[in-house]
Amino acid sequence: MLKTFFTPFENFITKEPERTIWFLSKVPPALLEKLAQKKLLLGFRYVAKYVPAYKDFLKKHNINPKSIKTINDFQKLPITSKENYVLKYEMTSRIIDRRINEIFSIERSSGYSGIPIYWPRLPEEDETTKRHFEFGLVYHACLKKYKTLFIVCFAMGTWPSGEKVSRLMREIARKRKYVFSVINPGPNIPETLEIIEKMGKYYQHIIVAGYPPFLKNLIEEGVARKFDFSKYKITLVGGGEDNTENWRDYLAKILNVKIEEPGIPKIYSNYGAVDVGLGTALESPLSVIIRRLAWKNQKLALHLFGKEHIPMLFQYNPLLHYVEEENGEILFTCYNSTPVIRYRIKDRGGAIPFQKMISSLKKFGIDIFDILKSKGFNPKRVLHLPFFYVYGRSDGTIIFRGANIYIENFQAALSNPKIMNYHTGRFEVEKITNQNGDPDLLIKIELKPQIAPDNNLKQLFRETVFESLKKHNSEFKDALSHIDYNVGKVAFKKFQPQKEIKNRYIKKDVI
Numbered sequence: 001m002l003k004t005f006f007t008p009f010e011n012f013i014t015k016e017p018e019r020t021i022w023f024l025s026k027v028p029p030a031l032l033e034k035l036a037q038k039k040l041l042l043g044f045r046y047v048a049k050y051v052p053a054y055k056d057f058l059k060k061h062n063i064n065p066k067s068i069k070t071i072n073d074f075q076k077l078p079i080t081s082k083e084n085y086v087l088k089y090e091m092t093s094r095i096i097d098r099r100i101n102e103i104f105s106i107e108r109s110s111g112y113s114g115i116p117i118y119w120p121r122l123p124e125e126d127e128t129t130k131r132h133f134e135f136g137l138v139y140h141a142c143l144k145k146y147k148t149l150f151i152v153c154f155a156m157g158t159w160p161s162g163e164k165v166s167r168l169m170r171e172i173a174r175k176r177k178y179v180f181s182v183i184n185p186g187p188n189i190p191e192t193l194e195i196i197e198k199m200g201k202y203y204q205h206i207i208v209a210g211y212p213p214f215l216k217n218l219i220e221e222g223v224a225r226k227f228d229f230s231k232y233k234i235t236l237v238g239g240g241e242d243n244t245e246n247w248r249d250y251l252a253k254i255l256n257v258k259i260e261e262p263g264i265p266k267i268y269s270n271y272g273a274v275d276v277g278l279g280t281a282l283e284s285p286l287s288v289i290i291r292r293l294a295w296k297n298q299k300l301a302l303h304l305f306g307k308e309h310i311p312m313l314f315q316y317n318p319l320l321h322y323v324e325e326e327n328g329e330i331l332f333t334c335y336n337s338t339p340v341i342r343y344r345i346k347d348r349g350g351a352i353p354f355q356k357m358i359s360s361l362k363k364f365g366i367d368i369f370d371i372l373k374s375k376g377f378n379p380k381r382v383l384h385l386p387f388f389y390v391y392g393r394s395d396g397t398i399i400f401r402g403a404n405i406y407i408e409n410f411q412a413a414l415s416n417p418k419i420m421n422y423h424t425g426r427f428e429v430e431k432i433t434n435q436n437g438d439p440d441l442l443i444k445i446e447l448k449p450q451i452a453p454d455n456n457l458k459q460l461f462r463e464t465v466f467e468s469l470k471k472h473n474s475e476f477k478d479a480l481s482h483i484d485y486n487v488g489k490v491a492f493k494k495f496q497p498q499k500e501i502k503n504r505y506i507k508k509d510v511i
Contacts, residue, residue: 017138036318053089132279153210246415281314403475413468
């Protein structure tokens with residue numbers, strides 16, 4: 001069953017994007033869930049038998065694989081993680097069927113842990129990811145309709161984002177089913193703007209894929225150079241980091257993009273990780289509109305997500321990735337080259353079945369299908385896929401006088417239009433001690449190169465950032481009510497060309 005990663009039925013459905021769209025928009029959500037659970041249990045038995053590392057892992061936890069017969073049984077299995085599974089077992093023992101001689105590529109990750117981990121890949125896993133990408137391009141970017149240039153601005157090298165996205169996009173282009181070209185400058189702003197200017201006239205649609213801070217910096221640098229974005233239909237595709245709706249609106253205004261309208265261009269994100277696969281989930285028109293409804297309605301946000309700030313919201317195919325929520329974190333099960341079962345990726349969030357999401361919205365008087373129709377979307381093309389939401393890393397939290405403050409709180413604050421045009425999006429938060437020995441918070445913000453720091457600007461940032469924290473984080477607001485000194489300091493950092501692939505926002509000793 002896992003030799004190809006697809007059952008014969010899945011192989012037929014996913015081979016052509018339009019067939020995938022038809023199936024996922026027609027299948028009853030309950031039936032899709034039953035199919036996913038059936039594959040989940042079948043896959044578990046296969047991995048327990050043919051992956052030496054997981055076989056030993058179960059043995060050490062005194063679990064007989066034959067005892068796992070239902071979903072309830074499955075959900076009692078011990079959680080795996082980098083610490084207790086990936087780093088504990090030799091790479092070759094985690095490969096399915098020990099197919100060591102069939103490894104055709106190797107990917108490297110360290111994430112927030114800083115410990116490099118190497119992930120072997122089998123050819124059929126890339127086929128799965130390629131189909132996910134092609135499906136997204138046809139569904140989102142109208143690839144069958146427009147001559148499209150895809151610009152890969154993710155970092156290259158052993159990190160998989162840039163290299164893998166570029167390679168798989170080229171494979172899609174090589175099939176010649178579409179008028180589609182790929183170029184990969186990496187995270188190079190001048191070169192990317194040059195490509196758009198020199199090559200954009202030959203295409204009807206340009207897709208730029210990169211990390212959200214890079215995309216913001218790219219568009220802002222274009223504005224500074226008086227680059228005429230109105231000449232092009234540009235879609236921005238983010239990945240690797242969270243973003244806010246303020247961020248989306250800010251870029252949409254510059255690009256003259258209508259976020260909640262069908263067609264192109266768009267601004268959206270994908271979810272992926274080396275551990276579980278780059279093609280894990282995507283933002284859809286449905287998920288974006290739901291997220292924006294929650295952004296404007298705090299009670300709805302609390303009802304859907306249980307928190308005050310707005311997470312990223314994605315739809316995923318449960319036949320490829322099974323997602324659970326436990327203790328406020330999401331767990332993944334996926335049967336790829338190195339299968340992971342109930343894997344803790346350290347992302348805070350949860351999972352919502354499709355029908356539950358629709359019912360939850362109706363409790364607030366929201367008929368999401370009527371809203372989609374009113375905005376020009378075809379409700380018959382809504383994907384009946386479940387959702388998961390992500391707040392960020394579970395190890396990305398500052399505790400201030402008992403209040404949990406998340407990096408997303410600071411990101412949302414810095415997305416305020418009052419200050420958004422002054423900074424690059426890169427910052428670092430540190431818990432410090434003030435002159436009286438009391439705990440305080442310091443945020444160091446990188447300004448754009450043309451911005452001169454002064455006390456007025458510092459005061460504007462301080463008021464905007466910390467007022468936003470009080471407004472959107474009730475724990476922080478409550479903590480402030482019990483103290484009699486002013487909290488919150490701002491410092492500015494000089495602009496530096498970005499060297500690290502991902503931004504690091506918190507000093508290690510403040511977690």
